[in-house]
Amino acid sequence: MYLGKKVRLERIINRQTKHxxxxxxxxxxxxxxxxxxxxxxxxxxxxxxxGADAVLMHKGLVRCGHRNSGKDVGLIVHLSxxxxxxxxxxxxxxxxxxxxxxxxxxxxxxxxxxLGDPDERCMLADLGRVAEACDNWGMPLLxxxxxxxxxxxNSYAPDVVAHCARVGVELGADxxxxxxxxxxxxxxxxxxxxxxxxxxxxGERMESTREFLQMVHDSIKAGGSGVSVGRNVFQHPNRVxxxxxxxxxxxxxxxxxxxxxxxxE
Numbered sequence: 001m002y003l004g005k006k007v008r009l010e011r012i013i014n015r016q017t018k019h020x021x022x023x024x025x026x027x028x029x030x031x032x033x034x035x036x037x038x039x040x041x042x043x044x045x046x047x048x049x050x051g052a053d054a055v056l057m058h059k060g061l062v063r064c065g066h067r068n069s070g071k072d073v074g075l076i077v078h079l080s081x082x083x084x085x086x087x088x089x090x091x092x093x094x095x096x097x098x099x100x101x102x103x104x105x106x107x108x109x110x111x112x113x114x115l116g117d118p119d120e121r122c123m124l125a126d127l128g129r130v131a132e133a134c135d136n137w138g139m140p141l142l143x144x145x146x147x148x149x150x151x152x153x154n155s156y157a158p159d160v161v162a163h164c165a166r167v168g169v170e171l172g173a174d175x176x177x178x179x180x181x182x183x184x185x186x187x188x189x190x191x192x193x194x195x196x197x198x199x200x201x202x203g204e205r206m207e208s209t210r211e212f213l214q215m216v217h218d219s220i221k222a223g224g225s226g227v228s229v230g231r232n233v234f235q236h237p238n239r240v241x242x243x244x245x246x247x248x249x250x251x252x253x254x255x256x257x258x259x260x261x262x263x264x265e
Contacts, residue, residue: 002135002138002226003138004138004139005134005135005138005139005140005174006139007110008107008108008138008139008140008166009140009174010032011053011054011107011108011176012054012074012076012107012108012140013053013175013197013225014053014251016260017250017251018197018225019220019225019250019251020053020054020175020197020199020226020227020228020250021051021052021053021054021226021227021243021246021247021251022050022052022053022054022055022056022076022142022199022226022227022228022229023043023047023055023056023228023229023230023233023234023243024055024056024057024076024078024229024230025037025040025043025055025056025057025061025065025230025234026056026057026058026078026081026226026230027231028058028061028083029058029082029083029086029095030081030082030084030089031083034073034231034235035137035235036231036234036235036239037234037248038114039143040057040061040064040065041064041065041066042072043065043214043234044065044067045070046118046234046239046240046243047073047233047234047239047243048067048070048071048072048073048240049071049240049243050224050239050240050241050242050243050244050246051071051072051129051244051247052243052245052246053073053074054073054074054075054076054107054108055073055074055075056075056076056077056078056080056110056142056228057075057076057078057196058077058081058095058096059077059095059096059100059101059104062075062077062104062105073108073165074107074108075104075105075106075108076098076106076107076108076109076110076142077100077101077104077106077108077109077110078096078109078110078111078112078260079094079096079097079098079101079109079110079111079116079130080093080094080095080096080110080112080113080123080126080190081090081093081095082106083089084203085169088117088118088119090114090117090119090148090149091114091117091119091122091123092111092112092113092114092123092126093122093126094111094126095128096109097133098130098133098136098137098139099137100106101139102137102139102240106139107140108119108139108140108141108142108143108174108175109134109139109140109141109142110141110142110143110177111126111127111130111141111142111143111144112124112144112146113127113143113144113145113146113167114146114147114148114149115146115148115149115152115163115164115167115170116147116148116149116150116151116152116180117148117149117163118121118149118150120141120144120149120258121181123265124149124167124171126146127143127168127171127172127173128171128172129218131171131172131173132172134172135172140174140175141172141173141174141175142173142174142175142176142177142228143168143171143176143177144175144177144228145164145167145176145177145178145180145202146164146179146201147160147161147163147164147175148160155179156179156180156181156182157181158181158186158187158189158190161170161178161179161181161186161187162189162190162193164238165178165190165191165193165198166193166194168194169193169195169196173196174196174197175197175198175199175225176194176196176197176198176199177199177200177201177228178190178198178201179200179203179218180200180201180202180215180218181192183218184218184219184221184222185222186223187200187218187219187222187223187224188223191222191223191224192223197225197226198223198224198225198226199226199227199228200215200216200219200224200226200227200228200229201228202210202227202228202229202230202231203232204231204234205231205232206232207233209236209242209260209263209265210256210265212232213245213246213249213256213259213260213263214256216229216246216249216250216261217249217255217256220249221251226250227246227250229246230251233246238263238264241262241263241264241265244262244263245259245260245262245263246259248262
């Protein structure tokens, strides 16, 4: 791995713990300016204040979230998109390049792939091309790998999640993002099949903070490298404290009870 990529990765993944807390904010293209993502500077500031390692957004939002003060936070620029208005909303297309990410000051770029979609081949081709460009420029690549298609019966099935993760690794991702399988044993198998860090997605908004923190705790105990969670973080009523609670679990090996105390629950 080139030194440039190693240096950038250390702005995303803590060099001591080898873990990370990433807060994605790319939802606006998919579903619009949802709660928590209206004032981007305020949201980015809150995530940085809580201690997030990185935030993730589309190229146009970088200017809206840039601040001239406050704590530093890593930047991941998302390169692929689709909208919920499309009849083929699971079919992602590239809307930015690695070079644009560099010009925007990104420490990492990300690509979203939905395996099982009729346009899977196009998304895999995009992932492969981006991985090559990332190697050429020394840019880390995060691959969001999900199973979403007409033949997918259960996108959380351990073998399906493991397949998603492995595809990301084999096509050149430096970090792989997948859903949590539901228990430590099966998620441990997913992690064991990967030679790069594996982080979990948050999925739909959870009503219980305890349930969310338990999932994060269990994923770390199973060998995961952290989280890449959006709505369950930036839409939380006490989101700064929640990010601190995530850091307590991800970086400090705290218990769920200790993390809940940080949130005040």
